[in-house]
Amino acid sequence: MPPAPADVLGPKPVDGGWGWMVVLGAHISIGFAYSTPKALSIFFKPIKEDLGASYSEIAWISSIMLAVMYAGGPVSSVLVRRFGSRPVVMVGGLMCGVSMVTASFGSSIVYLYLCIGIIGGWGLCFNLNASLTIISKYFLAKRPLANGLAMAGSPVFLCFLAPVNQYLLGHFGWRGSLLILGGMMLNCCVAGAVMRPVTQHSAPPKEVDQSNNTKSKGSRLKKVKTFADLSSFKDPGFIIYLVGNVMFIFGAYAPIVFLSAYAVSRGVEEYSAAYLLSVMGFVDMFVRPLTGLVANSKWVRPRIQYLFSFAMVFNGTFHLLCPLMRTYPLLVAYAVFFGVGFGMVFALIFECLMDLMGNQRFPSAVGLVTIIECFPMLLGPPAAGLLVDIFDDYKYLFFMCGGVITTGGLFLFVMNVYNYNRLEKANRGKDTEQNQNTVENQEQASSSEAQMELMNTAQPEPEPEHTKETR
Amino acid sequence: MELLPINILLMLATCRLTSSETVGPTLTPLTLASALPTNSTRVHLTGENKVENVELLNPVNLSLECIWTGNQDKQPSITGYWRKGGEEIQDSRVPVAPENQQYRLQRVFNIVSEEHLGNYTCVFENEAELDFILAVPQIGEKREKPIISYVGDFVVLTCKMEEKKPVPRTWNWFKTNGTDKEQIFEAQRYNIIVNGHKTKLKVKDVSEADSGVYHCAAVYNISTSTSKMHLKVITIWEPLKPFLGILVEVVILVTAILIYERSHSKKKEAEANGRNADPKNTQPQVEDDEAEENTSVRQRKT
Numbered sequence: 001m002p003p004a005p006a007d008v009l010g011p012k013p014v015d016g017g018w019g020w021m022v023v024l025g026a027h028i029s030i031g032f033a034y035s036t037p038k039a040l041s042i043f044f045k046p047i048k049e050d051l052g053a054s055y056s057e058i059a060w061i062s063s064i065m066l067a068v069m070y071a072g073g074p075v076s077s078v079l080v081r082r083f084g085s086r087p088v089v090m091v092g093g094l095m096c097g098v099s100m101v102t103a104s105f106g107s108s109i110v111y112l113y114l115c116i117g118i119i120g121g122w123g124l125c126f127n128l129n130a131s132l133t134i135i136s137k138y139f140l141a142k143r144p145l146a147n148g149l150a151m152a153g154s155p156v157f158l159c160f161l162a163p164v165n166q167y168l169l170g171h172f173g174w175r176g177s178l179l180i181l182g183g184m185m186l187n188c189c190v191a192g193a194v195m196r197p198v199t200q201h202s203a204p205p206k207e208v209d210q211s212n213n214t215k216s217k218g219s220r221l222k223k224v225k226t227f228a229d230l231s232s233f234k235d236p237g238f239i240i241y242l243v244g245n246v247m248f249i250f251g252a253y254a255p256i257v258f259l260s261a262y263a264v265s266r267g268v269e270e271y272s273a274a275y276l277l278s279v280m281g282f283v284d285m286f287v288r289p290l291t292g293l294v295a296n297s298k299w300v301r302p303r304i305q306y307l308f309s310f311a312m313v314f315n316g317t318f319h320l321l322c323p324l325m326r327t328y329p330l331l332v333a334y335a336v337f338f339g340v341g342f343g344m345v346f347a348l349i350f351e352c353l354m355d356l357m358g359n360q361r362f363p364s365a366v367g368l369v370t371i372i373e374c375f376p377m378l379l380g381p382p383a384a385g386l387l388v389d390i391f392d393d394y395k396y397l398f399f400m401c402g403g404v405i406t407t408g409g410l411f412l413f414v415m416n417v418y419n420y421n422r423l424e425k426a427n428r429g430k431d432t433e434q435n436q437n438t439v440e441n442q443e444q445a446s447s448s449e450a451q452m453e454l455m456n457t458a459q460p461e462p463e464p465e466h467t468k469e470t471r
Numbered sequence: 472m473e474l475l476p477i478n479i480l481l482m483l484a485t486c487r488l489t490s491s492e493t494v495g496p497t498l499t500p501l502t503l504a505s506a507l508p509t510n511s512t513r514v515h516l517t518g519e520n521k522v523e524n525v526e527l528l529n530p531v532n533l534s535l536e537c538i539w540t541g542n543q544d545k546q547p548s549i550t551g552y553w554r555k556g557g558e559e560i561q562d563s564r565v566p567v568a569p570e571n572q573q574y575r576l577q578r579v580f581n582i583v584s585e586e587h588l589g590n591y592t593c594v595f596e597n598e599a600e601l602d603f604i605l606a607v608p609q610i611g612e613k614r615e616k617p618i619i620s621y622v623g624d625f626v627v628l629t630c631k632m633e634e635k636k637p638v639p640r641t642w643n644w645f646k647t648n649g650t651d652k653e654q655i656f657e658a659q660r661y662n663i664i665v666n667g668h669k670t671k672l673k674v675k676d677v678s679e680a681d682s683g684v685y686h687c688a689a690v691y692n693i694s695t696s697t698s699k700m701h702l703k704v705i706t707i708w709e710p711l712k713p714f715l716g717i718l719v720e721v722v723i724l725v726t727a728i729l730i731y732e733r734s735h736s737k738k739k740e741a742e743a744n745g746r747n748a749d750p751k752n753t754q755p756q757v758e759d760d761e762a763e764e765n766t767s768v769r770q771r772k773t
Contacts, residue, residue, distance in 0.1 A: 049627060090725075101714075173619030176710030183717035190721055193728040 148292015
């Protein structure tokens with residue numbers, strides 16, 4: 001019988017109890033991370049008037065913030081591995097607060113780039129990365145649900161921040177609003193405070209002595225590896241995931257940016273066009289936890305990568321159908337389905353990475369994923385905008401986005417069939433040698449299979465001493 | 472636009488009033504057709520329009536014409552007259568006989584100054600009527616929400632006339648003082664920029680006394696068109712109050728959570744120490760060795 005996977009893969013997940021408080025903290029943290037760059041656009045017009053900048057100069061604030069948030073991933077990963085999630089999220093929250101407060105005193109656009117874009121972006125980066133990591137530490141059996149609930153923070157906070165920002169703008173102007181927004185973002189520190197570090201479980205003393213010897217040799221090697229952990233690239237599953245994701249992100253945001261404009265061009269009045277985005281966001285809010293619930297079910301969980309590919313294809317298909325939606329009711333239907341597809345993908349996007357990489361490799365993997373995703377995210381909307389400018393017709397934008405996303409989804413589906421088969425064959429071979437392998441080799445073993453084992457041992461109520469400790 | 476000689480321009484606007492086949496005169500849809508010689512304003516209006524907007528910049532002799540196509544009654548003669556601002560214009564009553572099944576009412580108005588602008592109505596007694604609204608080009612963008620600024624800061628107020636509308640001769644700025652409007656002139660604290668369709672008023676070093684309603688006026692030869700905006704100057708203390716409130720809330724919550732956790736883990740340790748034969752001394756050693764797993768080191772006091 002193989003040694004308890006908990007020794008190899010880290011502390012055993014709690015899957016409940018305080019974990020739900022951690023999910024709440026992650027919900028808040030992720031919520032601010034995704035919704036702040038979008039919600040700031042409400043302040044652009046007054047800032048533009050006061051500072052005398054052009055619209056594109058102002059729009060760069062959000063772009064810089066998003067870019068730094070994604071590009072800072074690897075650094076955030078290193079910090080999380082070193083210090084754990086709690087200090088990182090608390091520092092992130094502090095940075096966000098400071099960024100907004102200092103920005104409120106700004107008198108030049110470059111100053112805003114620095115404060116909101118760079119400092120704010122770093123703060124959000126720490127928030128995002130560390131929150132995702134701690135979920136992977138606290139949950140395994142219920143992890144898809146936890147991820148779905150945490151990721152739902154993005155639409156919930158957007159829904160909440162948009163009217164709040166309008167209200168603040170009307171009463172305090174953009175400077176006062178940024179000041180108060182900074183205060184609100186300090187609540188990420190509260191979110192960080194609940195991210196209690198997971199306690200180590202008592203390992204049987206015999207195992208500890210054995211692994212101690214191998215560890216003193218291996219830990220030096222590990223220290224080098226943690227600083228620049230590119231080992232994820234050796235995993236074919238990771239490469240597949242990355243390619244599919246890049247394609248998704250490239251096509252994902254442009255329809256959001258241009259939906260109102262497209263609706264207006266179809267003769268819908270401006271207010272109703274803006275309402276379409278609210279519909280999408282509202283649907284998104286509920287779809288994310290629901291998807292998490294579905295993904296958690298016994299039948300879907302082992303095939304979660306297929307659900308992810310299905311969600312992408314679903315999303316892409318509706319983008320392809322959008323040019324056929326010429327009337328307002330049809331556009332509302334499109335917005336609803338867009339919300340469903342978008343929510344499904346985002347509920348699963350990090351869950352699938354956790355499923356692929358396992359708890360140990362997830363922090364560095366997510367850092368690598370975000371920094372690579374930076375490029376399609378920044379290039380997607382302008383490329384789509386270019387299409388609109390060249391052809392003077394929105395339908396090509398939707399064809400491109402839908403096409404890229406659907407191709408990505410199909411690619412993921414096909415490659416995952418291949419990858420699952422490969423893993424099955426590999427594990428049948430490994431079963432015979434597993435007991436003699438060193439700790440390092442075991443870490444590189446297919447983590448999804450090891451997770452299945454963990455789950456199988458975790459499904460029935462875990463041993464009494466474990467439960468008592470974690471309560 | 473330069474000043475033009477006063478009585479040369481002649482503008483004619485005609486409207487054709489058509490009755491529907493089944494509905495009575497009060498629900499008559501009104502249609503307009505064009506027709507003008509020099510410098511005409513062609514207006515095509517179809518459907519239920521009962522109002523026609525006429526933009527005027529300069530003093531002019533304006534000819535307004537209404538054409539009504541009658542209804543089933545085919546009256547031999549109908550009385551037509553004109554109203555200005557709701558009141559009948561004296562000596563404007565004339566009998567109207569149909570020509571080619573159309574009733575035509577026309578009058579030339581001498582529009583010279585601001586009091587001649589307003590609402591003119593041609594009326595076919597008890598049958599149909601149409602409003603003409605004579606006015607200077609209106610400033611489109613209305614700023615309903617107040618502009619907020621902070622004591623000591625500067626603020627820029629802007630006014631814009633739509634590009635497709637005629638350019639104003641100049642722009643003026645006013646501030647409401649009680650019931651009066653006081654004009655603002657270029658001064659140390661005020662900086663006025665006039666740029667064709669746009670104008671900007673920059674107020675430096677604002678104080679709370681600068682709060683109030685400001686008007687920008689687009690000046691045309693015949694009249695001016697104004698738009699107002701509200702400026703509110705507040706001190707830094709206003710947003711600072713909610714900010715400090717939130718700050719206090721965050722500090723309280725963080726402290727409470729950490730205190731709860733500390734007391735909770737002390738309880739757990741006490742329980743565990745009481746129950747287990749081995750004390751949990753092996754644990755801190757294991758944690759020190761594993762560099763990656765030191766998230767829990769912070770919690771234990773070694």
